[in-house]
Amino acid sequence: MERTIVIVDPLSTGQELAPAFADRGVRAVAVMTRLDTPPSQLSGWHPENFEHILVWNGTEAGREALAEQLRRLDPLAVLAGSEFGVLLAEHLAARVTPDLANDPALITARRDKWDMGQAVAAAGIPTLRQFRAQSVEQAAEWIEGSELGASKLVLKPTQSCATDSVHFVAPGGDWRTPFEAILGHTNITNAVNTAVLVQEFAEGVEYIVDLYAVDGEFGLVDVCRYTKATRYDNADHGRTGIYERVDFLPPDSPEIPELFAFAQRVAKAVGIRNFSAHVEIMVTPAGPRLVEIGARPAGGGHQMVTRLATGDAQIERTVRHLLDGEFKPGYDWVQHVRAAFLTAQRSGTWRNGDLFDQVDGLPTFYGKHIPYRTGDLVPASTGLFDSFGWVVFADPDLDAIDADFAKLKELEAQIILD
Secondary structure (H helix, E strand, O other), X not given: OOOEEEXXXXXXXXXXXXXXXXXXXXXXXXXXXXXXXXXXXXXXXXXXXXXXXXXXXXXXXXXXXXXXXXXXXXXXXXXXXXXXXXXXXXXXXXXXXXXXXXXXXXXXXXXXXHHHHHHXXXXXXOOOOEEEEOOHHHHHHHHHHOOOOOOOEEEEEOOOOOOOOOEEEOOOOOOHHHHHHHOXXXXXXXXXXXXXXXXXXXXXXXXXXXXXXXXXXXXXXXXEEEEEEEEEOOOXXXXXXXXXEEEEOOOOOOOHHHHHHHHHHHHHHOOOXXXXXXXXXXXXXXXXXXXXXXXXXXXXXXXXXXXXXXXXOHHHHHHHHHHHXXXXXXXOOOXXXXXXXXXXXXXXXXXXXXXXXXXXXXXXXXXXXXXXXOOOEEOOOOOHHHOOXXXXXXXXXXXXXXXXXXXXXXXXXXXXXX
């Protein structure tokens, strides 16, 4: 009998799932949550990889009709291919493959950042102070009542993804301007922001912990350390979450036991029992705190760099779980890997587009992506989707990577925009 896998919104990392299953003789069916795929994700949409493409009409009745169609296919599983498809994938899995579904009572906690925080707090896990506000008045009342008016704040949409519209506000600064820039505006998922998450700023070191779950047991896929920056739009507020670099940590790194234990507690708190989870954690002086968790594989090019560092990734673990019944508790180590992000400090026309040609000759260079050329109008970098570009370094010698990274930063300082 022909086997089938269902992938909801197979964009970003999710584009890798269908070919990986095809290599094992499994056909793929795509379910799209909407016809108007966000432009930022179109490069990751490969309809040729799918036997059938179904589109949800956005209604509950349409969701039930989809579930009935999919049940007739008797799929191995229903998977979220990107953050866009998490909610629909979770609803469909509960109806089509209930034995492989995550907790249906906590579906919104795996997508909405406010519900996520509430579920984590309900599990007794320390959380950041935060509030879901639907008006400036609600936000003002909470900020005053929480005595956070003189503290650093972060504002973000409750249901967008990546670093979309993540704003930093200095102590006592103007939070109303970024609040109004978020509320009521369309985010990168093509949805209107109906609420804003207002959150105390977490000071510390930020990490990625990627998990893979099989029947409620969690395996560790990779751990990375983030380095990010803030760009000020005004004297007291700006955009935070601007990536500078991501460093993979060897499995014997001393930080990992605490991070892995915390990530598992969070994943259980939001009801994850199967498949991938992408957990972002800030380790503060008071201990680890959740930034957010995604019930899907790590996005962007993260699967590629995970393979470089560990020889494995969440995509491969998904295939081996469903076809071979495999569970892997930890990860192996191949080499150090650093993904370095380039930043445009302001918008302008790029005048020296050959600047980074010499990067290819650096000893630890692995690959790069710089979408702009001489004469192109470059936007000021505010997050992942408008990054100036990235360069990946890989080598067993971390000192060699550090040396090449320093040379890259020297070149970055020479970008000419006018």
